[in-house]
Amino acid sequence: MADYFKNVLLIGAAGDLGQHILTALLETTTTHPTQPLTISLLTRSNSTAKFPTHPSIAHIHKGDIKDQYFLAKAFKNQDIIISAISPYALLDQKLMISVAAKIGVKRFILGEFGMDTRDEALTDSVRVFQQNREVLDYAAEVCNSSSMQYSGVICGAFLEMTLLDAEMGFDFETRTVEIYDSGEKKIEVSKMKDVARATVEICFQPGKWRGELVYVSSFTVSQRDILVALDKVDEKGPWKVVERTTEWLKNKGDKRVGEGDMMGLVDEIWAMTFRDGVGEAFSKTRRLVNEELGIFRRGEEEFVEVIKGIVGEWEVGRKK
Numbered sequence: 527m528a529d530y531f532k533n534v535l536l537i538g539a540a541g542d543l544g545q546h547i548l549t550a551l552l553e554t555t556t557t558h559p560t561q562p563l564t565i566s567l568l569t570r571s572n573s574t575a576k577f578p579t580h581p582s583i584a585h586i587h588k589g590d591i592k593d594q595y596f597l598a599k600a601f602k603n604q605d606i607i608i609s610a611i612s613p614y615a616l617l618d619q620k621l622m623i624s625v626a627a628k629i630g631v632k633r634f635i636l637g638e639f640g641m642d643t644r645d646e647a648l649t650d651s652v653r654v655f656q657q658n659r660e661v662l663d664y665a666a667e668v669c670n671s672s673s674m675q676y677s678g679v680i681c682g683a684f685l686e687m688t689l690l691d692a693e694m695g696f697d698f699e700t701r702t703v704e705i706y707d708s709g710e711k712k713i714e715v716s717k718m719k720d721v722a723r724a725t726v727e728i729c730f731q732p733g734k735w736r737g738e739l740v741y742v743s744s745f746t747v748s749q750r751d752i753l754v755a756l757d758k759v760d761e762k763g764p765w766k767v768v769e770r771t772t773e774w775l776k777n778k779g780d781k782r783v784g785e786g787d788m789m790g791l792v793d794e795i796w797a798m799t800f801r802d803g804v805g806e807a808f809s810k811t812r813r814l815v816n817e818e819l820g821i822f823r824r825g826e827e828e829f830v831e832v833i834k835g836i837v838g839e840w841e842v843g844r845k846k
């Protein structure tokens with residue numbers, strides 16, 4: 527039997543991305559039938575998360591994620607930890623990484639799952655990305671002096687979630703899009719199912735992706751490409767367009783954060799992501815490893831189909 531990471535612990539299994547990762551982990555009974563996983567989950571003491579009952583889920587560790595003794599007990603005998611922790615708790619990963627390395631975990635998949643953390647033009651001025659960067663640098667340092675290795679999955683924006691949550695400028699409620707700067711800047715977007723599948727595949731490739739960020743992307747599109755697709759499939763269109771600048775969005779985000787509304791951090795992310803001339807779609811600058819991680823790069827026709835599915839989801843009520 528091929529070598530693989532058998533004992534897997536998932537953090538954030540009921541979260542937006544974590545749910546997809548848990549599903550992908552459970553589906554390995556079909557995708558990798560000869561390589562059964564033993565899955566454990568880690569959840570906070572005060573969490574109200576509900577998890578499915580499944581024969582592959584061996585343990586649910588509930589406790590204080592800031593307590594190194596709780597973490598050490600949960601991490602013992604794990605081969606790989608997948609962190610799908612909330613973006614509001616990214617820095618809590620530092621203690622997790624240090625405990626995992628000490629207790630002999632072999633691989634730690636960081637809570638990256640977004641824009642290219644190594645693109646300094648992007649990370650330098652966006653607070654969430656700065657935290658990703660801090661954790662990445664910390665993981666590199668810890669892994670340098672231990673036998674653990676880290677990996678991170680960079681996938682661009684979660685396409686379904688960001689659109690349905692009225693992010694990236696698109697608001698289904700009013701069928702209005704704010705186009706930032708030219709609206710032509712290409713960015714990477716991924717289906718969450720693809721991201722989850724690629725992440726889980728790392729469990730079956732223990733010799734690869736050590737100390738690496740891996741780049742996957744379902745589509746490379748601009749705001750205007752999304753708008754064209756929406757206008758093709760949304761019977762409630764055409765969408766109303768409001769032209770804005772990324773500077774305007776950045777100021778709006780700063781004001782919200784200043785007033786204690788942390789969603790302003792999200793405005794900050796999109797202001798930098800859509801800013802003309804800052805960074806480039808990483809499919810142009812990095813090696814995409816979709817196929818190696820068992821997922822496909824998807825074409826234009828499929829993009830329209832995915833957008834159609836998102837419109838359908840909105841209509842049946844997956845509203846924010």
Ligand SMILES: NC(=O)c1ccc[n+]([C@@H]2O[C@H](COP(=O)([O-])OP(=O)(O)OC[C@H]3O[C@@H](n4cnc5c(N)ncnc54)[C@H](OP(=O)(O)O)[C@@H]3O)[C@@H](O)[C@H]2O)c1
Pocket residue numbers: 537538539540541542543544568569570573574575610611612613614615636637638639640641681682683684685688
């Ligand atoms: N690319 C994108 O467009 C995009 C968008 C959003 C997020 N992300 C990234 O994807 C990863 C997962 O994000 P997500 O949105 O799926 O996370 P989420 O749903 O907000 O949270 C995931 C889980 O984190 C746990 N958690 C631990 N500390 C927490 C805290 N202080 N507050 C809230 N939850 C806490 C909770 O699990 P328990 O209740 O079980 O403890 C929660 O269910 C992150 O790395 C994030 O940066 C990317």
